[in-house]
Amino acid sequence: MTSTVEHSASVPAQADDLIFDIRNITLRFGGVTSLNDVSLRMRRGQVLAIIGPNGAGKTSLFNSLTGVYSPQEGTIEVRARLGDSATSVIGQKTHVVNRLGVARTFQNIRLFPALTALENVKVGVETRQKSGPISAMLGLPRQRREDRESTERAFELLRRVGLQAKANDIAGSLAYGEQRRLEIARALGTDPGVILLDEPAAGTNPAEKRELATLIKGINTTDGVSVLLIEHDMKLVMSIADRIIVLNFGQKIAEGTPEQIQRNPEVIAAYLGSSADEVGDAVQAQPELHRIDTAVSLDELTGQQGPATGSATSTGATSTGATSTEEWKA
């Protein structure tokens, strides 16, 4: 049982209204249960935030929603784009889930550090194009047209995230907050119906956090992309989330509006045992909650191979390091 205020109880959601319909998923790694019988629904058009202490299972949830992990129990259905029929996610490859309209960014930034900002975004855009490697090699007309289109679209997206002046800079040379925005641009390049942002504000300064809040809100309202957001910065969460779900030790302990969550005694206890007003401040004051890196990279955890493309390899991947082909597409 959760102390949830279930929106689904009072207002029955239309099936088409749901981006994700997650039922009773349990994910175990040996003796560790990182998600324990979690059910949640995400409605189209929302900014839905997932909060909870470190190790609560937030990133595991994202990995389950994008095909990186396969929960042993439960079901996940996605209808990322309006009018889509429901597709089951569990067991699908990450690039397949991405093509269904689910894009993400990573808690540990994953860019192609040796490519330019523009090229990083083009990689995202080109996942949606038709030309295969043969027509690309031969420089066939369709490929040339698609290359022009993907360059234009990538520029547009760099402008969208405020990085147009950095288009030709090497991604690895960008400031931390810029790399986080570049990752968002690349994710948007895949033309998603929903974008999953894993701690996008981690490691950024207060001015960057404010810009990021405006950007995320804009992606939701102007661009019409639903947003699933993992974030520790309570000020940011409370200012942009329509709804919040709280995870603790792999379980959903609460769900509701920002106001309801701030007043929820279980949430307060799970975070710090302090008063509601103090939750936001205290969460921000805990340095370990701002840790950028998890202990191991996803590559190590999943044993996935590095990308086939020459300029980025997954060996020695660091927090700002390279991407595996499977992962960046998700």
Ligand SMILES: Nc1ncnc2c1ncn2[C@@H]1O[C@H](COP(=O)(O)OP(=O)(O)O)[C@@H](O)[C@H]1O
């Ligand atoms: N690939 C994995 N192998 C073993 N344990 C894992 C793996 N992925 C996540 N976990 C464990 O699952 C729990 C939740 O981790 P995570 O989802 O990263 O939490 P959060 O993102 O909320 O900090 C942790 O105990 C973590 O060690």
Ligand SMILES: [Mg+2]
């Ligand atoms: Mg995490």
